[in-house]
Amino acid sequence: xxxxxxxxxxxxxxxxxxxxxxxxxxxxxxxxxxxxxxxxxxxxxxxxxxxxxxxxxxxxxxxxxxxxxxxxxxxxxxxxxxxxxxxxxxxxxxxxxxxxxxxxxxxxxxxxxxxxxxxxxxxxxxxxxxxxxxxxxxxxxxxxxxxxxxxxxxxxxxxxxxxxxxxxxxxxxxxxxxxxxxxxxxxxxxxxxxxxxxxxxxxxxxxxxxxxxxx
Amino acid sequence: xxxxxxxxxxxxxxxxxxxxxxxxxxxxxxxxxxxxxxxxxxxxxxxxxxxxxxxxxxxxxxxxxxxxxxxxxxxxxxxxxxxxxxxxxxxxxxxxxxxxxxxxxxxxxxxxxxxxxxxxxxxxxxxxxxxxxxxxxxxxxxxxxxxxxxxxxxxxxxxxxxxxxxxxxxxx
Numbered sequence: 001x002x003x004x005x006x007x008x009x010x011x012x013x014x015x016x017x018x019x020x021x022x023x024x025x026x027x028x029x030x031x032x033x034x035x036x037x038x039x040x041x042x043x044x045x046x047x048x049x050x051x052x053x054x055x056x057x058x059x060x061x062x063x064x065x066x067x068x069x070x071x072x073x074x075x076x077x078x079x080x081x082x083x084x085x086x087x088x089x090x091x092x093x094x095x096x097x098x099x100x101x102x103x104x105x106x107x108x109x110x111x112x113x114x115x116x117x118x119x120x121x122x123x124x125x126x127x128x129x130x131x132x133x134x135x136x137x138x139x140x141x142x143x144x145x146x147x148x149x150x151x152x153x154x155x156x157x158x159x160x161x162x163x164x165x166x167x168x169x170x171x172x173x174x175x176x177x178x179x180x181x182x183x184x185x186x187x188x189x190x191x192x193x194x195x196x197x198x199x200x201x202x203x204x205x206x207x208x209x210x211x212x213x214x215x
Numbered sequence: 216x217x218x219x220x221x222x223x224x225x226x227x228x229x230x231x232x233x234x235x236x237x238x239x240x241x242x243x244x245x246x247x248x249x250x251x252x253x254x255x256x257x258x259x260x261x262x263x264x265x266x267x268x269x270x271x272x273x274x275x276x277x278x279x280x281x282x283x284x285x286x287x288x289x290x291x292x293x294x295x296x297x298x299x300x301x302x303x304x305x306x307x308x309x310x311x312x313x314x315x316x317x318x319x320x321x322x323x324x325x326x327x328x329x330x331x332x333x334x335x336x337x338x339x340x341x342x343x344x345x346x347x348x349x350x351x352x353x354x355x356x357x358x359x360x361x362x363x364x365x366x367x368x369x370x371x372x373x374x375x376x377x378x379x380x381x382x383x384x385x386x387x
Contacts, residue, residue, distance in 0.1 A: 003242045004241060004242050004243060004244060004245035005242070005243055005244070005245075006244065006245045007243050007244055008244055008289075008290040009290070010293050012243050012244055012290065012293075013290040013291070013292070013293025013294040013296075013297060014293050014294070014296065014297040014300075015243075015297065016236065016239070016240040016243065016244070016248060016294055016297065017248075017293065017294035017295060017296060017297020017298040017299075017300070017301060018297040018298070018300055018301035018304075019236040019239075019297075019301060020233075020236060020240075020248050020294070020297070020298050020301065021297060021298035021299060021300065021301030021302035021303075021305070022301035022302065022304060022305045023224075023229055023232045023233050023236060023301075023305075024229075024233070024298075024302065025301070025302040025305035025306050025309075025311070026223060026224045026229060026305050026309070027223060027224055027226065027229035027230075027233070028223040030302060030306065030311075031317065032317050032318045032319075033317070033318075033320065033386075036379060036386055038375075039372075039375040039376045039378075039379035039380075040379055040380075040383065040386070040387065041376075044226070045223075045226045045229075048226035048227065048230060049226050049229045049230040049233060050230070050233075050349075050353065050354055050357070050368075051230070052226070052227060052229075052230025052231060052233070052234060053230045053231075053233035053234035053237055053354060053358070054234070054354065054357035054358050055234065056230065056231055056233075056234025056235060056237075056238065057234045057235075057237040057238045057241065057247075057358035058357075058358050058359070058360055060234070060235070060238035060241075061238060061241060061358060061359065064242065070242065074245060075241050075245055075246065075247075075359055076245060076246040076247070076355075076359070077356070077359040077361045078346065078347065078352055078356040078359075078361045078363040078364065079361075079363060080361075080362050080363040080366060081346070081363075082366070084344050084345060084346070085345050085346070085352075085363050085366050085367050085370070086366055086367075086370045087341070087344055087345075087370070088341045088342065088343070088344035088345020088346070088367070088370075089341070089345050089352075089353075089366065089367035089368065089369070089370030089371040089374070090341070090370040090371065090373070090374035091337045091338065091340055091341025091342075091344065091345075091374070092337075092338050092341040092342055092345065092348055092349060092367075092371055093370065093371035093372060093373070093374035093375030093376075093378070094334075094337050094341070094374045094375065094378040095334040095335065095336075095337035095338030095339075095341060096334065096338065096349075096371075096375055097334075097374070097375045097376075097377075097378035097379035097382060098330050098333055098334035098337065098378060098382055099318070099330055099331045099332070099333060099334015099335050099337070099338065100317070100318045100319065100330070100331060100334060101331075101334070101335075101338070102250070102338060102348055102349040102350070103250035103251040103253075103254055103338060103339075103342055103348040103349070103350065104248075104249075104250035104251075104298065104348065104349065104350040105349075106335070107250065107295055107298050107299050107302070108298065108299075108302040109317065110299070111298070111299040111300070111302040111303045111306070112302055112303065112306040112311065112312055112313070113306070113312050113313045113314040113315060114313075114315060114316070114317040114318075115314070115315070115316045115317075115328075116316050116317045116318040116327050116328065116331040117317070117331070119328045119331040119332045119335065120331040120332070120334060120335040120338070121254065121335060122332060122335060123331065123332040123333060123334060123335020123336045123337075123338070123339060124251075124254045124335040124336070124338055124339030124342075125254060125257065125258045125261065125335075125339060126332075126335070126336050126339060127335060127336040127337065127338060127339020127340040127341075127342075127343075128254060128255050128258035128339045128340070128343055129258055129262065129339075130336065130339070130340055131275065131339070131340045131343040131344065132258070132262075132273050132274075132275040132276045132343075133273075135273070135274050135275040136274055138344075139274070142344065147362060147363070150361070151361065151362045151363075152359065152360040152361055152362065153360045153361075153362060153365065154360060155362075156362050161360065164360055165360075176227075189226075191222060191223065192220050192221060192222050192223050192309070192311055193220055193222070195311075196220045196310075196311070196313070
């Protein structure tokens with residue numbers, strides 16, 4: 001069988017999305033307090049979860065290519081546009097530091113009852129509109145300093161893919177050790193219990209949900 | 216009745232699960248998971264409804280309105296609907312669903328709405344400039360070991376830490 005299946009149908013989208021949302025909520029990523037605590041170095045969940053996921057998926061992708069299950073050049077690899085990539089990344093980081101979310105987690109926020117997630121989404125729509133409004137004047141900046149198409153770290157440094165993955169694994173292990181110590185110094189990662197009264201205090205309007213779960 | 220609150224998954228567990236779902240998405244579709252693309256399509260759709268002439272002639276949003284019946288007729292739309300449903304199920308079954316205005320702890324509800332709105336504007340603009348967001352470029356691009364992904368993540372983290380320090384009084 002040759003993969004990917006290139007299935008962009010409704011069921012494919014729903015299935016991927018449901019699992020994505022289910023996992024991110026269980027990681028605590030619906031909470032803007034937990035998300036932004038990463039930037040204050042007091043909760044390293046964002047780094048740990050993202051780095052682990054990147055490594056697991058990278059090993060799977062390259063393993064599947066090696067054994068011929070996945071066709072070479074079968075998956076989309078983004079291309080660097082140096083200034084746009086860096087400036088855009090910085091604006092998304094600033095947006096999270098101020099507003100508490102990134103695009104995906106704002107959808108998790110609103111789905112878990114956080115009304116600020118809704119306003120973050122309205123802000124994003126305005127931001128996209130603003131970008132579209134100034135697109136013509138900034139187009140040259142948007143396309144400046146384009147890197148080689150679909151360049152990977154292996155191609156950039158001239159080393160095999162498995163070397164890159166090995167380095168990332170070492171960085172992740174060291175990161176987990178150091179981060180957990182930093183978290184302890186700040187009193188530990190934020191728990192669901194700590195965030196249970198909503199993210200706010202006096203403005204919390206709780207509604208009781210009879211949970212459908214088994215003990 | 217106040218339901219018991221279940222703890223979050225340990226980061227390693229959540230990371231491995233997310234990696235496997237991301238891998239499955241790649242094998243199924245040829246691309247990873249995303250989010251900001253949906254909000255770009257949504258903006259194109261909204262623009263087409265409210266100010267059709269300006270949106271159709273816009274260099275960036277115009278192309279979204281051509282071709283398919285609607286800019287929302289996309290895999291990404293179904294994925295985001297799935298994300299919200301999956302998160303809702305996870306929150307309700309774990310006793311973590313709460314209607315509230317979350318966010319910056321030390322400012323009132325109108326302040327929280329203002330910072331959410333302002334942060335959203337920066338994010339909406341930035342994600343279009345970067346050609347993706349934390350999910351689309353950072354996570355999915357990272358799994359393909361793309362240089363763009365790691366540049367994005369470094370800029371995201373450095374700016375996040377710097378701005379977070381400036382607004383720390385509102386958040387802690």
